[in-house]
Amino acid sequence: MTITEPLTQSTTAVDQRWTPRLWGVLAVLCAVLFLDGLDVSMVGVALPSIGTELGLGTASLQWIVNGYVLGYGGLLLLGGRTADLLGRRRVFLIALAVFTVASLIGGLVDDGGLLIATRFVKGLAAAFTAPTAMSIATTTFAEGPARNRALSIFTVFGASGYSSGLILGGLLTSLGWRWTFLVPVPLALAALVAGLILIPRDKPAAGGGHDLIGAVTLVGGMLLAVYAVVTAPQRGLDPLTIGAAALAIVLLVAFVVAEGRVRHPLVRLSIFRIGSIVRANASMVALMGSYVSFQFMMTLYLQDVLHWTPLRMALALLPAGLLVAFSSPFMGRLIDRRGTAPLIVAAMISLSAGYIWFLATAGSRPDYLVTIFPAMLLLGGGFAFGFSSIMAQATDGIDDSEQGLASGLVQSSGQIGTALVLAVVTTLIASATTAPAGDFTSFRPGVNLVTGVAVAGLVLNLVALAATRIRRPLPAEIASL
Numbered sequence: 477m478t479i480t481e482p483l484t485q486s487t488t489a490v491d492q493r494w495t496p497r498l499w500g501v502l503a504v505l506c507a508v509l510f511l512d513g514l515d516v517s518m519v520g521v522a523l524p525s526i527g528t529e530l531g532l533g534t535a536s537l538q539w540i541v542n543g544y545v546l547g548y549g550g551l552l553l554l555g556g557r558t559a560d561l562l563g564r565r566r567v568f569l570i571a572l573a574v575f576t577v578a579s580l581i582g583g584l585v586d587d588g589g590l591l592i593a594t595r596f597v598k599g600l601a602a603a604f605t606a607p608t609a610m611s612i613a614t615t616t617f618a619e620g621p622a623r624n625r626a627l628s629i630f631t632v633f634g635a636s637g638y639s640s641g642l643i644l645g646g647l648l649t650s651l652g653w654r655w656t657f658l659v660p661v662p663l664a665l666a667a668l669v670a671g672l673i674l675i676p677r678d679k680p681a682a683g684g685g686h687d688l689i690g691a692v693t694l695v696g697g698m699l700l701a702v703y704a705v706v707t708a709p710q711r712g713l714d715p716l717t718i719g720a721a722a723l724a725i726v727l728l729v730a731f732v733v734a735e736g737r738v739r740h741p742l743v744r745l746s747i748f749r750i751g752s753i754v755r756a757n758a759s760m761v762a763l764m765g766s767y768v769s770f771q772f773m774m775t776l777y778l779q780d781v782l783h784w785t786p787l788r789m790a791l792a793l794l795p796a797g798l799l800v801a802f803s804s805p806f807m808g809r810l811i812d813r814r815g816t817a818p819l820i821v822a823a824m825i826s827l828s829a830g831y832i833w834f835l836a837t838a839g840s841r842p843d844y845l846v847t848i849f850p851a852m853l854l855l856g857g858g859f860a861f862g863f864s865s866i867m868a869q870a871t872d873g874i875d876d877s878e879q880g881l882a883s884g885l886v887q888s889s890g891q892i893g894t895a896l897v898l899a900v901v902t903t904l905i906a907s908a909t910t911a912p913a914g915d916f917t918s919f920r921p922g923v924n925l926v927t928g929v930a931v932a933g934l935v936l937n938l939v940a941l942a943a944t945r946i947r948r949p950l951p952a953e954i955a956s957l
Contacts, residue, residue, distance in 0.1 A: 500674040501616060502626055505609040506633035507667040508572060511660050512602055513637025514644070515579070516544070518656040520775065521645030521786045525653040530588045542706040543592045547599025549891035550699035554691060556607030556884020557742055564612050565675045569668065571604035576664040583657030610883035612675065614871045625808035628864045632801050642794060646787030689734045690742035697727030705895045708903070743881060747874075753882065755940055756870035759820055760886050761893030762933025763862045766827060766926035767855060768894045769901045773919050774848070776905070781916075795849060799856030800863075807864040816869040817941050823862030824934035830854030831927035840915050897929055
């Protein structure tokens, strides 16, 4: 029987004791985030085996990744707002069911086109489960210590999923790449059943939801924008890429115009007037864009250039994920004590230091203990400090009716930022001159780019933090002098 009474215990900053049922809801949400990270990293490790068995070249293989990014990044913002308007529980469970079925089909198909189609569908499903899970968490746990604690636990499972996927991907690929698609199925089914039982029913929003023009222009514009970004490195500035980018701009401009005129807009544009939310979204671009792109380069270098096995490569990158997993449980308390702004600055310092250290010590062939291992620790520290803090800042002060919108917005920023930075990095690597065997020189321009992205995020947050300190009122005794 589904539990329908509201979750009330421990939703204030005063009472921090959570009931078993409240822990159960958080566990379901964390399981879905874990599966998302698990899926992304496992499939990345399995790509060479998939290409060999299905006869897919590099151009087709990249769509197994980009098909997911296209669906995920294209509909994230709509997914979060849909949950606000139609009911979070309903949207979450339907999307999770679609994700489960797509995973099963992906593990059984023998055609590359069908496999790419299932990845696109999984991306679409994740575009609804990810922001909806986030909005369920932020509306279940009140703003303050309870929410910060929940978000820190949430982050642990995301990092654990990605880290576990690297290891499991290496192990399962040795048995057959299909297992990387099939293993998540029973876990997703268990989460679906638990969600049906534990997640309380909620009512759709009383108003809004009739902005058909906004929905069409937003989805069309976002899909075309992400498509242009992820295909530009392979196709170049050909008519199709330019046409997709131009049409995306037209649709997104039409979306902005429509949202300013309709009675019940899909997206309240005034949300972008909140400085902290804009900074949180920009910070997520810097965090995810640089972090994922750097790991992508290391994966290529260690496997394709140094010819490391998938498992050895996964173990080499694992320290960053482990650091995030072990330190994230303490982030909630740090956010309570220090606030989000100082922690985001600390995250950007750690990220920037990691990339700078790598560039300073790598030479033509980076040593693992001297260069790669310290860099991964610094990057892991940056992600640990940054992810929970950015998520908290992106949803602080937002009404419950728009938590899905705020969650979808910041996660969209992360996905679009990742796609954009990764596209440029891929272009830089592809255009680099051929280097001697084992040489890292061709990857250096890409590391230069991600370093610049991280430093830009640091400067943005340092300026904002300094401005806040300057505007802070003086103590009464000093002001009276």
